[in-house]
Structures are given as C-alpha cells and as structure tokens.
Amino acid sequence: MKKIAITIVVLLLVALTRWLEHNNNVVTQVVAEPQRSNKEQILLTESQSKFVKVKPVIDYDFQANKEAVGSIAFNDLKTIQVFPNYAGKIHRIFVKLGDTVKVGQPLYAIDSPDLLQAESTLIASAATKELSSKALVRAQALFKLKAMAEKDYQQAISDQQTAEGAYQSAINNLKIFGKTDTEIQLMIKNKKADPELIVRSPINGQVITFNNPAPGAYVQPGTPPAPMAVSDITSKWMIANVAESDISTIKLGQSVDVKVPSLKDLHFKGVVSSIGAQVDINTHSVLVRSDISDESNSLIPGMLSYFTITTGNLKGFPAVPFESVVRQGDGTLTVWVTGNGRLFEKRQVTIGLQQGGNYQILSGLHSGEMVATQGAVFVSHAYDMSTE
Known part of the structure; x- marks a missing residue:
C-alpha cells in the first residue's frame, strides 16, 4: 500500500513538471511575438x-504655392527683327539659322541705290573740297601781294567753307549707312563707290528666324517679313495658363521656380512680368508671363514647363x-x-x-x-x- 502511494506521488510530480514546461514555452512564444x-x-x-x-x-x-503648366518662348522684348535701313537687293548672307552672333557682326549685305548715291556725293564733295582748299591757298598768296581784290578773296574763303560743309555732311550721311571712318577714307582715296550695304546684328544673341533671305531678294525697311531676327537667348519667357480661381494670388514681380520635365536636374528662376487682362472663356484661365534667366541657353522655345509661385507663408x-x-x-x-x-x-x-x-x-x-x-x-x- 505504501509503495502504491509513493508511485502515485511520483507520477503527479512528473505530470506537474511537464505541465510547467509546456506553460513556459507558451509564455516564451507570446513574449517573442508583438x-x-x-x-x-x-x-x-x-x-x-x-x-x-x-x-x-x-x-x-x-510656403503656400500655386502651380501652373505652360511653355517656354523667346523673349519678344529682347528679340529684334533685323531690317535694312534702306531698300535694296540682298547680295550676300554671312550667317545661318541658329548661329550665335555678337553685336556689330555682319548678318547680310544688300546692294543699295541710296548708298551708291551717298557715296558718289561724298567722292564729289571730297574733290570739290580739295579744289576749293587749293584755290583758297592761292587766293591768300595773291591777296597778300595785293594782286587780288578783297571781294574775290572773301569769295574764295566762302567757297572753301561751303565745300568743307558739304564734305562733312556727306561723311555723316555715310555713317548713317553704317560705314566706318576707315571705310570712308579708303573710298575717298580710291575714288570708288561701293553699293554694298552691310546689315549688322544690333545685339548679342542667336539668329532665331530666317525668312528665306536669298541673294537677289528685294527688301525694304519695315516691310515684313524681316530677312532674319536675332534674340537675346540669355532671357526666355515662360507663358503659363493660370486658373482664374488662382489669379488673385498672382502679382507682378513675384518670384517663380520653373521646372522642365525634359531637363530633370535643372531649375530656373524667374519673375512674373505680365498678367493677362482677360480670362479665356474656353479654359477659364489667364495667361501669365514670367521672365526666366537662362545664361546656359538650356531652354528651347516650345518646351513643356511647370512653374511654382509662392503666394504666402x-x-x-x-x-x-x-x-x-x-x-x-x-x-x-x-x-x-x-x-x-x-x-x-x-x-x-x-x-x-x-x-x-x-x-x-x-x-x-x-x-x-x-x-x-x-x-x-x-x-x-x-x-x-x-x-x-
């Protein structure tokens, strides 16, 4: 009987031990899980x-920002349609579309009847001036010897002064055509008129339009189209369409940040320079123009662009x-x-x-x-x- 009791106690202890081990494993698993x-x-x-x-x-x-979609354009305020100052036929072309040019660089040349007339006048006036100057020298010598009447001497002085005035006027006329002092003096020396009038670039920039300026084409000042146009490419425009609900927050002079999807790593800074005077009835948007600095000439007109403008903090x-x-x-x-x-x-x-x-x-x-x-x-x- 005593042995049976001991056996039961041992079995109970074994069962208790296994039960505790099982519970410890469960607790460990629970703690290990979130x-x-x-x-x-x-x-x-x-x-x-x-x-x-x-x-x-x-x-x-x-920063409270507004965004809009637009496109890049040339700055029309820094784009010049290059007309000749006088009518004539195109004689030579010195540049091509897309060329970068400097101020004063020749673009094209025309044969100008007006220039030919002005040069002929200069050559004639130079000859008259030379003759009148020699006549005055002789008159001075004769007058000192009392071999010439005073009225004849005064007439020689007047003739020389008139010839000098006509000569200077002819020089100034040629300078209006763009002729330099060196070219003028060479023309007088050779006594040869050259009807070729060179049209030069008025600014530093790029030739952006080329309206078929073929040799022989007749061009006139102010009669479109101009043979070519030059634009300052360091400044571009971004033309954006701003929703009419946002236009009240846009002000002239506000800074803009411009991104161009095709130029992923580049950002451009600009300033709002113009706000449209009316709303487009179809899109209910207003055209907003910004001046963009582009010293590297990375922006190409027509590129899709996005602008962000800060309207408050x-x-x-x-x-x-x-x-x-x-x-x-x-x-x-x-x-x-x-x-x-x-x-x-x-x-x-x-x-x-x-x-x-x-x-x-x-x-x-x-x-x-x-x-x-x-x-x-x-x-x-x-x-x-x-x-x-």
Whole structure:
C-alpha cells in the first residue's frame, strides 16, 4: 500500500513538471511575438525596435504655392527683327539659322541705290573740297601781294567753307549707312563707290528666324517679313495658363521656380512680368508671363514647363518626414505614434503641403508627439501580420 502511494506521488510530480514546461514555452512564444490591443497598438520586441527610428513632430513653416503648366518662348522684348535701313537687293548672307552672333557682326549685305548715291556725293564733295582748299591757298598768296581784290578773296574763303560743309555732311550721311571712318577714307582715296550695304546684328544673341533671305531678294525697311531676327537667348519667357480661381494670388514681380520635365536636374528662376487682362472663356484661365534667366541657353522655345509661385507663408504647422506616413490598402494615410519606442499606436492623419522633405499635418497629430520615421512601414507590416 505504501509503495502504491509513493508511485502515485511520483507520477503527479512528473505530470506537474511537464505541465510547467509546456506553460513556459507558451509564455516564451507570446513574449517573442508583438503584442497589440483593441486600440490598434503593437508592442515590438527589443530586437524589432532596433529597426525603427522615432522623431518628434515638429513645427514647420510651409510656403503656400500655386502651380501652373505652360511653355517656354523667346523673349519678344529682347528679340529684334533685323531690317535694312534702306531698300535694296540682298547680295550676300554671312550667317545661318541658329548661329550665335555678337553685336556689330555682319548678318547680310544688300546692294543699295541710296548708298551708291551717298557715296558718289561724298567722292564729289571730297574733290570739290580739295579744289576749293587749293584755290583758297592761292587766293591768300595773291591777296597778300595785293594782286587780288578783297571781294574775290572773301569769295574764295566762302567757297572753301561751303565745300568743307558739304564734305562733312556727306561723311555723316555715310555713317548713317553704317560705314566706318576707315571705310570712308579708303573710298575717298580710291575714288570708288561701293553699293554694298552691310546689315549688322544690333545685339548679342542667336539668329532665331530666317525668312528665306536669298541673294537677289528685294527688301525694304519695315516691310515684313524681316530677312532674319536675332534674340537675346540669355532671357526666355515662360507663358503659363493660370486658373482664374488662382489669379488673385498672382502679382507682378513675384518670384517663380520653373521646372522642365525634359531637363530633370535643372531649375530656373524667374519673375512674373505680365498678367493677362482677360480670362479665356474656353479654359477659364489667364495667361501669365514670367521672365526666366537662362545664361546656359538650356531652354528651347516650345518646351513643356511647370512653374511654382509662392503666394504666402504658413507658419508653425505640425510636420513629419515623408517616410513617417504610410498609405494603407484602403487609401487612408497613417502614422505610428509611440511614447517609449516599443509600443506603437496607429493614427490616421490628413496631410497638406509637401515641402522640404516634410508633410504638412492638417489633422491627427500634435507637435511634440513621437512618431516612427525610418521603419514606419516595418511597424505597419508587423501590425498587419499580428492581426492575421
């Protein structure tokens, strides 16, 4: 009987030991797995928490921006249609479409009857001046010898002064045609008129239009089309269509930031220079023109572009890094809030502007709260796994 009792006690002890071992394994498994409650919380293990970084919600000053789509264009205010000053037939062409030119560089030349007449007048006046000057020298010598009447001497002086005036007038006329002093003196020396009138670039820039200026074509000043046009390529326009609901926030002189999709790594700065006077009844938008600095000549007219303009400042809004916000399968945006770096609570948020690597938080968070940044997606995934 005593042996039976001892046997029963031993069996009970063995059973108790196995039961305790089983419960210990269960506890170990539970601790090893993240914990959650009905508040959409998850408790990470120490090893899991090492994959997550937390930062406080900060106050951030956002800029209120407006965006619009447009295109690049040449700056018409810095584009010159290069007409000749006088009528004539094109004789030679020195440049081609797309060439970069300097101020004063020859573009094309015409045979001008007006220039030929002016040069002939100069040659004649130069000869008259020379003769009258020699006559005056002789008259002075004779007058000193009292071999010439005073009235004849005064007439010689008058003739020389008249010839000098006509000569200077002829020189000034040729300078209007663009002739230099060197060219004028060479013409007088050779006594040969040259009807070729060279038309030069009035500015530094690029030849942007080439209206078939073939040799022999007759051109006149101010009669379109001009043989060619030159534009200052360091300045471009961006023509944007701004929605009429936004136009009240756009002001002359405001700074704009321009992005061109085809030039991904480049940003361009500009200033609003013109706001349209009427709304397009079809698109309900207003044309806004901005002057864009383009010293590198990277912008090509016609390029699709986007502009961003700052219309105000929004100070002190709660903000979190982009990586803190996790988009759920139903489209809602959430962050994971923590107090100790291990227990995280899911919080739905509403975001606004996106600037400087931060989301503007319109609702759901307050400044100073700690949220997961790097590893926020990991926390969300761990929570989803724990709910399956």
